[in-house]
Amino acid sequence: MGFDTSTLRFDEQGLIPAIAQDAGTGEVLMMAWMNADAVAKTLESGRVTYWSRSRQAFWVKGESSGHSQALVDFRVDCDRDCLLVVVNQTGPACHTSRRSCFYTAVREGGEVELMTPVAD
Amino acid sequence: MGFDTSTLRFDEQGLIPAIAQDAGTGEVLMMAWMNADAVAKTLESGRVTYWSRSRQAFWVKGESSGHSQALVDFRVDCDRDCLLVVVNQTGPACHTSRRSCFYTAVREGGEVELMTPVAD
Numbered sequence: 001m002g003f004d005t006s007t008l009r010f011d012e013q014g015l016i017p018a019i020a021q022d023a024g025t026g027e028v029l030m031m032a033w034m035n036a037d038a039v040a041k042t043l044e045s046g047r048v049t050y051w052s053r054s055r056q057a058f059w060v061k062g063e064s065s066g067h068s069q070a071l072v073d074f075r076v077d078c079d080r081d082c083l084l085v086v087v088n089q090t091g092p093a094c095h096t097s098r099r100s101c102f103y104t105a106v107r108e109g110g111e112v113e114l115m116t117p118v119a120d
Numbered sequence: 121m122g123f124d125t126s127t128l129r130f131d132e133q134g135l136i137p138a139i140a141q142d143a144g145t146g147e148v149l150m151m152a153w154m155n156a157d158a159v160a161k162t163l164e165s166g167r168v169t170y171w172s173r174s175r176q177a178f179w180v181k182g183e184s185s186g187h188s189q190a191l192v193d194f195r196v197d198c199d200r201d202c203l204l205v206v207v208n209q210t211g212p213a214c215h216t217s218r219r220s221c222f223y224t225a226v227r228e229g230g231e232v233e234l235m236t237p238v239a240d
Contacts, residue, residue, distance in 0.1 A: 003226050019139055019148060026146030028139060031202045077221040078214050082151045084222040094198050101197040102204040106123050
């Protein structure tokens, strides 16, 4: 039996935010959006699939870059309006070639870069 | 010098998603929203402050429950349209008295509860 995606609360654009967390390190890697079909595809395939708002198309993470996310656990929050996907990340998660998209810290009013791009 | 919140990308409602992560355990605790003033308040006060969409008011996390979030690090993602606040969480983060809002896993089409409410 498949998961009933209609039990989730999507926004007015039919999207739900999905946070990706590294299964090994616990690092928060990125946040992107899914629609109901992307949720179903992710659960069925075990490959994390987002909905690209800019391209208005499915975004199978890593399909072009090779930096895919294998689903380890799929979690729903208390309000059912946010998802947490625990993943095994291949290569960097960020399109800037950093391990995580959250590589900039705001400290004492200035910005500090916490990670440098990794060689592929 | 304060951080210039206008460098962030807010949505059409003037909001940006903020993921809260436990500084000690790395656990993802919750996701909520901030507007520019909530970002500024969080950075100035060191107490994580969201914008409540339902109440249309500032939501100083823990102000009524005592389950506050002390800011440890404030991070911005590559697109500057999502925040990660690393926090010291007092008590449970979730309004259901669970440590994290992401206490439900979807496994084999069914749902599994990963955490029970904690005594206060």
